[in-house]
Amino acid sequence: MLSPERLSLPGPEYLAQRHVLTYMEDAVSQLLENREDISQYGIARFFTEYFNSVRQGTHILFREFSFIQATPHNRASFLRTFWRCFRAVGKNGDLLTAKEYHCLLQLLCPDFPMELTQKAARIVLMDDAMDCLMSFSDFLFAFQIQFYYSEFLDSVAAIYQDLLTGKNPNTVIVPTSSSGQHRSRLAPSECSPLDGVEASLFYHCLESLCDRSKYSCPPSALVKEVLSSVQRLTFYGFLMALAKHHGINRALGALPDKGDLLLDPPMDQELEKLLSQVSGLSISTPAGSSGDIANLPTRRSPWKPLHHRQKVNIESDGSTDETESSEN
Numbered sequence: 001m002l003s004p005e006r007l008s009l010p011g012p013e014y015l016a017q018r019h020v021l022t023y024m025e026d027a028v029s030q031l032l033e034n035r036e037d038i039s040q041y042g043i044a045r046f047f048t049e050y051f052n053s054v055r056q057g058t059h060i061l062f063r064e065f066s067f068i069q070a071t072p073h074n075r076a077s078f079l080r081t082f083w084r085c086f087r088a089v090g091k092n093g094d095l096l097t098a099k100e101y102h103c104l105l106q107l108l109c110p111d112f113p114m115e116l117t118q119k120a121a122r123i124v125l126m127d128d129a130m131d132c133l134m135s136f137s138d139f140l141f142a143f144q145i146q147f148y149y150s151e152f153l154d155s156v157a158a159i160y161q162d163l164l165t166g167k168n169p170n171t172v173i174v175p176t177s178s179s180g181q182h183r184s185r186l187a188p189s190e191c192s193p194l195d196g197v198e199a200s201l202f203y204h205c206l207e208s209l210c211d212r213s214k215y216s217c218p219p220s221a222l223v224k225e226v227l228s229s230v231q232r233l234t235f236y237g238f239l240m241a242l243a244k245h246h247g248i249n250r251a252l253g254a255l256p257d258k259g260d261l262l263l264d265p266p267m268d269q270e271l272e273k274l275l276s277q278v279s280g281l282s283i284s285t286p287a288g289s290s291g292d293i294a295n296l297p298t299r300r301s302p303w304k305p306l307h308h309r310q311k312v313n314i315e316s317d318g319s320t321d322e323t324e325s326s327e328n
Contacts, residue, residue, distance in 0.1 A: 019071040024055055026067065057081065065111045072216050075148045079254040081108060083140060084267050090136030091262050097131055101139050119153075120146040123243055126236045137261055141243045148252060151215040153239065153265045159205045163197045196234035203227040221246045 015021060031038060038046045048234070053059040053193065057077030060068050068078050086104050096104075098121035105112040119145045124134050146153060162168070186306055188197035210217045217223075224239045233241070242248055249255060256263070 008216075009117065018097060019073070022070055023051070027051070043210070062109060063109065065109055068109050068112075068161070069147075069150070075216075076252065076254040076309050078108065079147065082143075083261070084264060086136070087262060087267070090140075095161060096139070097133060097134055099131075101134070101143075109180070110307070116147060116150065117143070123236060123239045132165055140255065142240070144252065144255060145239060145248070147241045149216055149218060149242075152213065152217045154236070155209055155213070156206065157235060159209065160197060160202070160238075163202065163205070175261055196232045196237060199230050199233055201229040202233070202238075208314070217263070218242060218249050222251065250259035287288050 009017070021074055027047060030281060031043065032051070037286055054073070056074075057080055060074050060077045060081065068074050082105065085108065089104075098117055100120070102112070102117040105117060118142035120139060121132075121134065123146060124138045125132050146260060165175070206227075207220055210220045210223070223242075225247070226238070226245060246257060249257065255261070
């Protein structure tokens with residue numbers, strides 16, 4: 001059935017809003033590249049399977065970065081896939097560096113830019129110490145904000161710097177290109193005083209930004225909620241508040257709440273079946289384990305660091321207390 005939203009919008013506007021043409025162009029491109037293989041089972045079946053994969057969110061696997069960040073649905077699908085694939089990092093309590101998290105991202109997207117990984121790490125660490133260790137939950141929620149709202153945060157950084165230097169933020173040019181093309185500005189950490197900027201003035205500028213933007217922004221009501229709780233704040237303090245906000249996470253809809261981050265029973269069941277087929281073992285799950293694959297024989301995962309890693313309590317709420325301080 002068609003949604004009321006579809007019936008209230010003109011056809012071209014609805015197609016543009018849902019990025020249908022982006023997927024059609026990609027499907028046709030793949031069809032032409034693989035026409036010899038596809039001819040064996042038909043074009044209709046190809047398009048059916050392609051759009052089923054888009055609906056399920058598996059269409060972004062091993063694709064180039066330009067495609068992964070092309071639409072909000074692609075970004076949300078990539079976030080969900082990254083969580084499901086590497087949830088065991090958090091379950092095991094491993095702490096990894098930014099470079100190691102970047103290696104995990106490259107397993108799903110070979111040309112994923114290191115710049116985005118570093119920006120996500122700075123939200124957690126609030127400095128440039130890229131060799132510090134971070135918990136999976138800390139990195140994941142910071143990465144979600146940085147990746148999904150990348151263009152928005154570029155503009156926020158520019159507005160923040162203008163407020164620090166006394167310039168009029170209304171003169172800021174809103175970027176509309178991909179996150180890989182940024183104008184050159186000093187990082188906020190290079191010129192920001194410790195007390196940051198006035199929160200009410202900052203929100204006034206961000207509210208105007210959200211109204212005129214053509215890319216994904218957090219709900220303005222939730223941004224106001226974040227900024228109304230403080231009088232002044234720094235740039236990275238604002239980003240960390242966004243990353244920790246449950247309402248923003250739910251509005252984005254890609255990841256579960258922090259308390260459920262390590263739970264994914266359907267995936268656990270699939271992993272059990274796969275391990276059973278590969279090893280030939282008969283897996284019987286003890287009562288009360290809820291399908292947790294931690295009870296299976298120990299195996300070394302290909303992504304697991306070879307050197308020793310500090311462990312954390314897997315029942316933690318994923319706060320920044322888990323992340324190793326840059327002073328250590």
